Amino acid sequence: MIETTANPEAPARREGEQPAPDTDHVDEPQRTARGWGAGKAAAAAKRVDLRGVNLFYGDFHAVADVDMTIEPNKVTALIGSSGCGKTTVLRSINRMHELTPGARAAGEIEIDGENIYAPGVDPVVVRRLVGMVFQNPNPFPTMSIYENAAAGLALNSAKLSKSELDEVVERSLRGAHLWDEVKDRLDKQGSGLSGGQQQRLCIARAIAVEPEVLLMDEPCSALDPVATLAIEDLLQELKATYTIAIVTHNMQQASRASDHTAFFNLERSGDPGRLIEIGETTKIFSNPDKQATEDYVSGRFG
C-alpha cells in the first residue's frame, strides 16, 4: 500500500480550478520510468481499478476501503447523499484530491494495471490522461472559444502548427457537439456562451488532449433540462472512446445515462463514506442487493 501526501511541488490551486496554462510542463507529455502512459498513439478507454482506497482530509477519514472497477467504454455513475465521499473518490482518480492542503490518499488506483499513486508518477501526467469536467461550467473567462478548446494542448503538448491546432480544436468541438453552434464565432469569449454550451466547451477542452478517462463532477446540475439531456446524449457517444465516471445527485440521470452505478453511503455523520454497492444500473434501480441502496434510489432516505 502506498501513501501519498500532497505533492509539495504541485502548484497550489484552488479547489475546482483547472490548471492554469502557464506551467512548466509545455513539452511532450511526461512519461515515467515505468512507461506509464507511454507509446500512446491515440486515446483508448482504460479500465480503472480502485483497491483499498482510503482518503483523508488531515485527520478526517473521508472515504474508507473502496474497491471498485470502472469499466472501459462504459459510463459509471457515482451516487449517494452529500458528504458520502463520491466526489472525493472521483477527485482521487486524477490525483486532484491531494491538491487540497492536508489531503492524503492511501491504497491503489490502477489505470490498465498501472498504479497512478506509484512513486515517480507525475500527477500532471495523470491529470492529462484523466480529464475532469466540473459542476459549474468554467471556461477561462478571458479566452476565446478557440483558445479555451486549445487550452489543454498549450499546457500539455509540444507546439503544434496552426493547422494542426485548428484540426484538434474542430475535432474536440465536434466531439462535444458544439462545433455547429460556435464555428462562426470561435474568436468570441467562451464566457459569452449559454450554460449548456459552456459545459460542452469544457468537455471539448477536456477531450482535446485525448484523455483515456473522463471524470465528471455533477456536470449537469447547473444546466436546464434540455442542456442536461444534450450532455447525457453526448455521454453515450463519448463512451465509445473514453472510460467515463460521473458523480450525480440526479437519480434519473444516473438511471438514464449510466451503464453501472456505484452507491456510496455513510452510517452516521463523521463516519467515513463507504462504497455500499456497485452493479449494472438496471439492477441497482430495479432490484439492488442492499437495503440501503434500495432506500436511497427509492428516495426514502431522510
Added chain:
Amino acid sequence: MTTTRQGYVEELEELEKRALGGLDLVTETLTRTLEAIEHSDVELAEMVIADDDRIDGRYLEVHQSILTLLATQQPVATDLRLISALLHVMKSIERMGDQCVNIAKVIPLAGNEPPRDEEMITDIVTMGQQAKSLVAQAKTGFATRDVELSRDLVRQDDVIDNLNRRCFARAIEIGDDVDDREWGITMMLVARALERIGDNAVDIGEQTAFVVTGLFREFEDASHPGPAVG
C-alpha cells in the same frame, strides 16, 4: 433514518388496497355465479353480467392511478416491481370477472329444467368453492408477501384441474340424447371458466413471488409440464 416521501408511500399503499379489493369483488361475483349455476337462476346470472362493470371500473381506476404514480413519482426498485405486479394482478382480476360473465351467459342455455347430471353439478360447485378459496389465498399471499402461501396455490389449483378433467369425462359419458349432450357441453364451458379463474389466482401468486424476490418465474410452465419450478 427518517422516512421521506410519506405522501407517496401512502398513495402506493392505497393503490395496493384498491387493487387487492378487486379480489373481494371477484369473490362476491363468484358466490352469485355459483348460486346461479346451482339453481339455474337466469335473473341472478343477469345481475352477474351487469355487475361486471364494477370490476371493470376498478380496473380502469387502478390503471389510471398507476399511470399517474409512474408519471409523477418515478418509482424504482421494490416500488416499481410492486406497481408492475399490481398491473398484472388487476388484469387477472378483470379476467376473473369476465370468466364469471362467460358462465352467466351460458346459464340460460342450460335451461330451467333440473340438471341432467347431479354429480357433474356437484363437481362444478366444488370447483367454484375451491376457486373462491384460491382467490382469497392469492389475496392474503400478496398482501402479506408470503411466497410459500402463494406457491401453495399451485397445489390448491390441482384440485380444480382434477375436477375439470372429471367433468370432461362425465360430459363425454352423458349419453346419446341431444339435449343431454347440449347440457353437458354447456357445463363443460362453465367448468372451463372456473378452471381459468384458478389459473388467474396462480398468476397472482407468481406476481407475489416477483415482488418479493425480484425474479419472475412461472410456478408451473404449461408448455413444459413438470414439477413446479423452484
